[in-house]
Amino acid sequence: MFSRVPRRICDDVNMWLAVAAGLVVFAALAGWPLRPAARLDCAGNTVLQVAGGRDVSIDHQQRAIIDSWDGAGPAAEYAELVELPPVADQQHSQMLAWARSRGCPAVDVYILDTQWIPEFARGGYIEPISPNDVDMGDVLPNIRKAVEYDGRTWAVPFNADAALLYYRTDLDIEKPRTWSDLWQQAQRLLMDDDNGLSSGYAPQFGEYEGMTVNALELIWAAGGDLIDRHGQVTVDREPVRRLLETLLGQIGDESPAGQEDGGRPVIGRSALDHFEADSIKAFADGRVAFMRSWPYAYARLANNEWMGSSDKSLKFAVAELPGSEDGRPGRSVLGGQSLAIDARSPHKRAALALIRHLVSEESQQRLFSCGGFAPVLRRVYLSPEQCPSTDSDRKVVRRLPDEQVGTLLRAVETARPRPAWPYYTEVSRVLSRGLRDCLSGLRGCDSPAGVAAFTDELAGELTVAMRGR
Template sequence: MGNQPAGDARRDRHPWDRRRFGQLLAGGAVLAAGGVLGRRVLAGDAATPGDPDGTGPVTLATGKDTAGYLRGVLDGWNAAHPAEPAELVELPAAADEVHAQLGGGNGRFDVLNLDVVWTAEFAARGWIAPLEEAQFPLRSFLPPVLSSARFAGRLYAVPYVTNAAMLYYRSDVLDAVGEHPPSTWAELARLSATVAPAHGLAGYAGQLSPYEGLTVNVLEAVRSAGGDVLGTDGMPVVDSPQARTGLEFLADGLRAGWIPPEALRYQEEESREAFQSGRLLFLRNWPYVYPQAASPGSAVAGRFGVVPLPGPHGRGSGVLGGSALAVSRFSRRQRTARALIAYLSGRDVQRQVLTRGGLPPVWADLYEDPELLERFPYLPVLRDAVLAAGSRPGIPHYQQLSLALSATSYEVLLGRRTAADGLAALAGDLRDVVR
């Protein structure tokens, strides 16, 4: 979404309040009137649908483009389509504000740049129009990115930017002691507990503040251990031995001290700064960190590398981030909107997504381009991370699921309850969300 580092719905920190969560359920803020999951559609807005065959000037609404590259991309479209120019509308950086302005059903915007976790909700509420798959170069994309673009068996959004986390490590420190970067949780814990303090460093950190980032970190750990939050039938399966193993891995790291307590306050930027300033041996974060950590003036420039996230017995499971482009169902110029999406998802623009925007593209062959590999040496690791990653639950009420998961997990990480107790209670909360 825009150029946010995670490509994920980054929200404000929120304390866990079980009474408030119950009030949300009872008051209908979680469950829309008449709305359920699966193939049934939530009650949408009463606004009049737009024109599927309309053409003319269109708007592209997105979160803040912090890299400042999108206007240049649209210049290429506008030069070739003077009768159908595209205007960029940048919304506030906060994901909640973007969500509020893109949703609700209105004709202000034609093309919506959605966080991948919003596709199901927007489709279920009738805010975006279904798309014909043949109009877009989907076969050229990395296969996992399509998983969050469909709802109820139909394509509702076209992947534009992807994202998957990597493990950053201090190569100079590991080389000095003859160690390789960790490929398992046990190796990560050992190196973090022994090598890091011997070199005046903290061990490992991710994003453990109670927000969307914690949801993603916990989901990665749970899936790496063989568990999940929802099953294939859409019902909660989070109260399982595998899920407990994943959450306990993080909680144990905090208790043992190889995950520093400061990590409980880290979002993406705080954790990046800790690694980039030379205070961490290992960091779980998104690809946007790489060019910043390698830039002149960085304390770790030329002294770090990246590998896939580890798991209990080998490579761990990642979680996909990124954004996708959708057509507002209320747009009066939907034919032009679809053509603009085809342009933005084409190979030339996808190359610019990386070279000018610094964001991971969705086209598979760009990850093997020799020129790009020389400029972005982390691309092979990133490609493997995306291919091994899975989507977050594609449900209309994802925001409520994430709130419950991150808040309960935070209580466990703080030591206020056990993983077994927390996940058992969470399973009950989620049954209320998905029923």
């Protein structure tokens, strides 16, 4: 006969079962798997698991290209994409948890944001790539350099990313050459109560990696930096201070056009909570005149009914980011994703075969022409193809038009990679939180003296974060 279990223990067990069930339900509702399907026999599993962020391309072209792989024989019959949440910080946390887990690896191939490569390489979580494994001769040089760390190559570039400036062509706008020019044009447009604007410019200033990227681009244009020539954290205090004072002067509460209290700001206070999707929606709704975003946003906007005109032209165009007053051109942060193999994967040869398929010219053409992602191969930019279409989707816009592919190529070629720090994610977290708090009025940045004090504090906080503390 079984002995009676004390009620307290039963209550504790029931509590933890409820917690576990709640986590499973949360993961299911969020579309965020706690891990892919169980892999009881590491070598016996014949499906390559590929983990990456949510596929935001039209008709899910990343998934389609992965699905089109023919496999590598009985050991790896096919590959499947495990999609993670759309926010980069959440993707990083989940991939790192899988990489650190014990036993059979949860995935075989990671689609890593390129700035995470040093952390995964230093931790021994991914396998180095030999020059003989994959031909990267036509990959753009700055993209190829971004997958290197400590003298070795750790991943293969899958798609690139570089920020573009989106601006309305149905308003009285000239392509801004400098950020000062953009602020001035926005202020002029906001004096017109009939154009439907609630603010002028839509950045991504939410507390996440997007704030870090936006900030770096603005700091560079202001003549400053956060990294010195030795790769250490630095804060060029004077340019950063001037930039923060400028931004604080542009941010304010939005009010609908025509409202008597007026005072529509260049940057709405809501931008302090904006992610990419929020900015795209504000631009697509006609509430802002300018927006900074990635290339994939072009197709999203071009297929928006409001963004079209009666003559079938679009109400917006793209340009490279504005530059500085002294003539320095604007530069984007180099974005993009790269393919890395889990160091414990029993299917490394099959994973390399899959990667070669994903970075082939055919796949790169499809990723760009059908999905709108910036390719990593130069020859795709020089000879871009059109996506094969049927009568039902012939009117769907999928990528930048041929005449603007050169703009994208220049933006990608001149883009600067993020610092190759193993603790970059923590540095980014500290930077995005600090800047958002300053711009929100939570760090005493309400006077020049307060801004100066904040920049001094930020320099110390970033130095500590770079050491992984």
